[in-house]
Amino acid sequence: MKKVGILGLGKYIPEKILTNADLEKMVDTSDEWITTRTGIKERHIAAQNEATSDLAAKAAKEALKAASLKAAELDLIIVATVTPDMPFPSTATIVQAKLGAKNAFCFDISAACAGYIYGITIAQQFIARGTCKNALVIGAETLSRITDWQDRNTCVLFGDGAGAAVLGESKGQGILSAYLGSDGTKTALLHMPGGGSLNPATAQTVKDRLHYIKMEGSELFKIAVTSMADAALMALKSAGLKCADVNWIIPHQANLRIINAVAKRLGFVNAQVYLNIEKYGNMSSACVAIALCEAAEQGKIKKGDIVLLDAFGGGLVWGALIIKW
Numbered sequence: 001m002k003k004v005g006i007l008g009l010g011k012y013i014p015e016k017i018l019t020n021a022d023l024e025k026m027v028d029t030s031d032e033w034i035t036t037r038t039g040i041k042e043r044h045i046a047a048q049n050e051a052t053s054d055l056a057a058k059a060a061k062e063a064l065k066a067a068s069l070k071a072a073e074l075d076l077i078i079v080a081t082v083t084p085d086m087p088f089p090s091t092a093t094i095v096q097a098k099l100g101a102k103n104a105f106c107f108d109i110s111a112a113c114a115g116y117i118y119g120i121t122i123a124q125q126f127i128a129r130g131t132c133k134n135a136l137v138i139g140a141e142t143l144s145r146i147t148d149w150q151d152r153n154t155c156v157l158f159g160d161g162a163g164a165a166v167l168g169e170s171k172g173q174g175i176l177s178a179y180l181g182s183d184g185t186k187t188a189l190l191h192m193p194g195g196g197s198l199n200p201a202t203a204q205t206v207k208d209r210l211h212y213i214k215m216e217g218s219e220l221f222k223i224a225v226t227s228m229a230d231a232a233l234m235a236l237k238s239a240g241l242k243c244a245d246v247n248w249i250i251p252h253q254a255n256l257r258i259i260n261a262v263a264k265r266l267g268f269v270n271a272q273v274y275l276n277i278e279k280y281g282n283m284s285s286a287c288v289a290i291a292l293c294e295a296a297e298q299g300k301i302k303k304g305d306i307v308l309l310d311a312f313g314g315g316l317v318w319g320a321l322i323i324k325w
C-alpha cells in the first residue's frame with residue numbers, strides 16, 4: 001500500500017456577502033441571536049450565473065496550481081456535494097470538462113457536511129492500491145439555492161463556497177487514518193424532501209416548499225457533538241495517537257457552540273481549533289475543505305503537525321481524518 005498525502009489545496013468563495021444585518025431585513029431575527037447562537041456574522045452567496053461546478057472548478061484550478069500538476073495528469077475527480085448542478089450527470093464530470101481533465105474518471109458523492117472527508121477517504125483507497133496516481137477531491141456547495149429565505153430557523157445558517165485537494169503518493173507525511181459513520185434512521189432530522197423520485201417536482205411540491213432544507217436543529221446539535229467527538233477518538237485510535245498529539249483541529253463549521261463542545265469533550269490541551277464560521281457560515285461539504293486550505297495558506301499548519309479533520313451532517317453521516325503534515 002502506498003502512503004497518500006495532500007499535494008495541493010485550493011478554495012473559491014463567491015464575492016457577494018450577506019451579513020446578519022441584511023438578514024434582519026428579510027426575516028424576524030437579529031445579529032445578536034445569530035452571533036450568540038451560532039458564531040456566524042456573514043456568509044457568501046454565489047452569483048446568479050454561478051453553479052456548483054463553477055465554484056468547484058475555480059477551487060480545483062487553485063489546488064492543481066499548488067500541486068504543480070496539469071489537469072490531464074488527474075486520474076480521478078470526486079465532487080462531494082448536496083447541491084449538484086443537476087441530478088445527473090454528476091457535477092464531477094461537468095468539472096472535468098471545465099478543467100480539461102480528459103484522463104480522469106469522475107463521480108459525485110452525497111455525504112452532506114462530511115462529504116469532503118468521505119471523498120478524501122475514497123480517493124486514498126484508489127491511490128494506496130495503485131489504481132490511481134493523482135486524485136482531485138472537491139467539496140462544493142451552493143446551499144443558497146436550497147435555502148428557504150422565509151425560514152429564520154435555517155436561512156441564517158448557510159453559505160456558498162468550494163474547497164479542493166489534490167491527493168497523490170507522498171513520502172513520510174500523509175493520511176494516517178480515517179473513520180466514517182452513518183445512521184440512516186434519522187434522515188428526517190436534516191433533508192430536502194422535494195425533487196427526487198419520492199417527491200418529484202410539481203406545482204404542489206413547490207407550493208409546499210419541499211425544495212428547501214428542512215432541519216431539526218436542536219436535536220441535531222446533541223448528535224453532532226457526540227458523533228464528532230466519537231469519530232475523532234476512533235480515527236486517533238487507529239492512528240495510534242492520543243488527543244494530546246493533535247496540533248490542529250479543522251472542524252465542520254455548523255455552529256461555534258458545537259465546535260467548542262466537541263473540543264471540550266475531547267479535552268484537547270495542545271490542539272488549536274481553526275475557525276472561519278464567522279465569515280462563511282455552514283457551507284456543508286465545503287467547510288472543512290476551505291478551512292484546511294486557509295489554515296495551510298496562512299502557515300498555521302507546520303511540517304510534522306498532526307491535523308484532525310472532523311465533520312457531521314445530514315444522512316446522518318460523520319467522519320474524521322488524521323493527517324501528518
Ligand code: ACO
Nearest residue numbers: 029033112113152153217218220221224254255284313314
Ligand atoms: N432568529 C431569532 N430567533 C430564532 C431564529 C433566528 N434566526 N431561529 C430560531 N429562533 C428561535 C426559535 O424559534 C426558538 O424560539 P422559541 O423558544 O420561542 O420556540 C428559539 O430561537 C430557540 O430555537 P432552537 O432551535 O432551540 O435554538 P438552538 O439554540 O438549538 O439553535 C441552531 C439553533 C443554531 C440551528 C442549532 O440548533 C444548531 O446549530 N444545530 C445543529 C445544526 C447542524 O449541525 N446541522 C448538521 C450539519 S448541516 C448539513 O449537513 C447541511
